[in-house]
Amino acid sequence: MGGERITRRGVIVGAGAGLVAAATGAYAGRDEIERWWWRVSGRERPRTDGALDHAGAEWVAASSANWRRASRPDDYTIDRIVVHVVQGSYGDALDVFRDPLHEAAAHYVVRKDGHIAQTVRELDVAFHSGNRRFNERSIGIEHEGYVDRPAGFTDAMYTASARLAAGICARYRIPVDRTHLVAHSEVPGTDHTDPGPHWDWDRYLRLVREAAG
Structure with missing residues (x-):
């Protein structure tokens, strides 16, 4: 890959082209790639399962x-x-x-x-x-x-x-x-x-x- 940098937009536009073309929903295709990006990029939000978002709940x-x-x-x-x-x-x-x-x-x-x-x-x-x-x-x-x-x-x-x-x-x-x-x-x-x-x-x-x- 050399110095080529993979960007989130590149993943969505490039990888999305084949998926979206094969699917009826551009929304659904783009959506799944968006979610995939956050996972594989290591940018998924840190989480503790069961942690409360509302104090006192x-x-x-x-x-x-x-x-x-x-x-x-x-x-x-x-x-x-x-x-x-x-x-x-x-x-x-x-x-x-x-x-x-x-x-x-x-x-x-x-x-x-x-x-x-x-x-x-x-x-x-x-x-x-x-x-x-x-x-x-x-x-x-x-x-x-x-x-x-x-x-x-x-x-x-x-x-x-x-x-x-x-x-x-x-x-x-x-x-x-x-x-x-x-x-x-x-x-x-x-x-x-x-x-x-x-x-x-x-x-x-x-x-x-x-x-x-």
Whole structure:
């Protein structure tokens, strides 16, 4: 190779030409090469599996079948938070996230009393939104409760979730607005309805801004 230097752009453009030509999705081809680059270049983000991204959370690992290893935000830009409601309890959410047959998990679960579990590292892509590109660009926050039971959305839950969201927004410079903090029901292609009509978005955004303050 002599003095020739392999650059990330060179890998993407050069190696990508054959792959992308053979694939229907330029996005998918480029995407896999982007991820490959961060691995083989030795630039993958240092990690300690099970380390917490949100102080005070409890680590409860989701099954590895429900997320995929990544090196965000180097390989995928993080610019969205997706708000979910379980349609069940905190324990229900953790149970299904640990089930390899469930094929879904969010990064966090917030309990009614404000306790938070982290189940997937923010570095990694959790299968939470039903849309690949949204999964790659977002962090999912699941909330205990039901979409038709507003009493379950407690003060403690709103406050804890808002602090969590504020930290995420600060880490990745995500604007605190309804373009970047979205409902699961707003993700393109989804058939879900959560967090539903009783989720108080005005209150939530105000609390996130205050926590970010």
